Amino acid sequence: MEIDKAIRESNDRRLKSKYNNAIYVIKRAFALYAFEEVAFSFNGGKDSTVLLHLLRAGYFLHKETPNYLSEGDTNCEMKCPIRTIYFVSPCAFPEIDSFTYETAATYDLQLENFRIDFKSGLEALLKEKPIRAIFLGTRIGDPNAVGQEQFSPSSPGWPPFMRVNPILDWSYRDVWAFILTCKVRYCSLYDQGYTSIGSIYDTVPNALLGTSDSSTSKENFRPAYLLSDGRLERAGRAKKCSRQDSGSDPVINESRTLTVSVIAVGDEILFGTVEDQLGSSLCRKLRSIGWTVSHTAVVRNDIDSVAEEVEQRKSSNDVVFMYGGVGPLHSDVSVAGVAKAFGVRLAPDEEFEEYLRHLTSDQYTGDRNEMAQLPEGITELLHHEKLAVPLVETAQPLSKLCLEFPDLSIGCFRKSRVGPLIVNFVGKDQARIELAVEALCKKFNHGDFSEVNCG
Template sequence: MPRVVALDCEKKAGRGVMEILNAVEGCSDKRLRTKCKQALYVIDRTLALYKFEEVAFSFNGGKDSTVLLHLLRAACVAGEAKRTIHIGAEESTCLELGKSIRTIYFESPSAFPEIDSFTYETARVYNLEMEILRQDFKSGLSALFKTKPIKAVFLGTRIGDPNAVGQEQFAPSSAGWPPFMRVNPILNWSYRDVWEFLLVCKVPYCKLYDQGYTSIGSVHDTLPNEALSVESHFEQDKSAHNDTASGVAPLKETYRPAYLLRDGRLERAGRLKREKNCKNEVSSNGVLDLHARTEPLFSASVLVVGDEILRGEVEDQSGVLLSKELRAIGWSIRHRAILANDIDSISEEVEQRSNNSDIVSCTSTTFQPCNLY
């Protein structure tokens, strides 16, 4: 059964909401202002379609759900009446309610302690009515819905997530799951959008992101992102037991913060693809050694579109170049194919390859490469 965390009701629960909205409105990034306006609209529509007690927010302490938390705060602030919130030249009518939205947190023994600490501290600061579940997502929701029916759940899902395939901003739950509407206000946000929001609005986030983690799962399948690695350095540690007379401790690798990752396509480069990969890691003083891996972490499929290539009029240079670039950053190429300029054939191939590749990248004789999954 779920355990409900009873939190003191604080009048200051909505403190900082207008500062956040003003920060977004005042920033020079038109793209971010547009993304926020669209996300607020999705939240508004959800609150118009469902009663407040029929909706919940799934919070996991990660960067995406942290962004969604503050967008929800903008739409559901402690108050007594409706308020019109301005984002740029447009208006979004958001409900101000005198209570916080129901928040679901799936507590796991394999979660990072920093994630747990950040989640509970966030719940305390923002007066979240948090319900803690100690089951997997499907079983936990089934148990929760028996006692407290929910018709819609706000999720921090983004289009690049593995579970986002086929989803839209409003997506009914899959067959075999409890019936509810998955609401994805930031579905179309990029990695860059997420960090732009967090930094512009100056809101707290889990400190693991400052240690090189860019996508956080469990302690068993998550490592700092090697794309953020900086030159290793020696640490002076007088308490360390060393055989050397200098008292210099072993090399320690350091990482830049997650918001400095230039290529958002590498967001999940620190996530081990399969659980069995954890057993293949070489452990040194309890720290997994990514450099000791014998196989790539991720796989890709490269699709090249062009009737000219099929007719033999031009050579497939872009597909070869893209394959080399992916291999250069540690990816394995699972499949490469040349397709005709037919949207149905392309869509079918992308869907098929998405099932066994971490990314499907499509290029042609005319256009620049683009990642479709």
């Protein structure tokens, strides 16, 4: 099967892992439900296009088992005659409609069109045919993904069926890596700078992909797969005025600007040990690109403090920038705080773990793996090459030191990205601080730290 062959021949370890996990979910669904009891919700977008070809591969691998493979079945490599739901909308891009119908014809999808809302359409479908499970191209980060697992029963008040989400943990990068590796056809809008496609009234090309043509003064756009930060996938979703508001065709509300909250994490800033220069630099940079900073805050190295601040900013719909508290040290709690604010677990990220292995060598396995734990669903990592070498060699001894002196606040940081290490001790009992400093000196060689602060 050409999809499975392309993935097996790829050198992308992360993509192989995502593919294998998705295929497992699909094969599991085919084992649990009869083929006529499953359906596929297709909308012509990139995510459902990926899911279509995963279903083709999963269907082929499922039928490849001797119990299912019948002689003379030569079409399973190209076809997947699964019942397919498509909700037709007068607000859809013509290119999406065309791509959907052409794709259905190419792969023998049993396309069923609905011209009503999603819930009513499902009620009509399930009333007419015994559908027990529906494959969906939902990814973490989608508005409707909150609380879903790879197998999730439908929500209360909806028709009863099992939602099957094979690509729930896939990132924007994973989606495009699959499409480009397998060389599958996708909707032409993605070559015109669209990165997330909704209706014709709320979708424009992503400005981050814009390129100016001096000869024609016309703005052009690079393809969607060149977007470097997948977290900005929905930057092309813009609010538009209604016909009633504008008196003509809908137009983009050009006055809309992004508002930002900036959160710094670090006891050393609150103690006055370090001057926060990054915050002012970041605010100036954001202002220079047209973003409005509405809120800044500094919080303690404490999971609950981080979670509370992120929770508050999340409800304000601001874009949140956070710095500090990221690394293998006992005081690096930012990632855990973000996970708590979003109610998700920390899970290993293959891409980040591979990068950390390159930085730190296999000698620091325990700390490296701990650093690679990211909030589940936070699947995009940017500019790995600009990360400072982690302080893994100091993490374990400092953590033990904190256990020995629970009455002291012990922090380790650098004043700049590649600057020397500084250890900071804060406590009420000066004798205890002196004992902690003495213990520190026994754990490390002379010169490992440029400075030891006591306060």
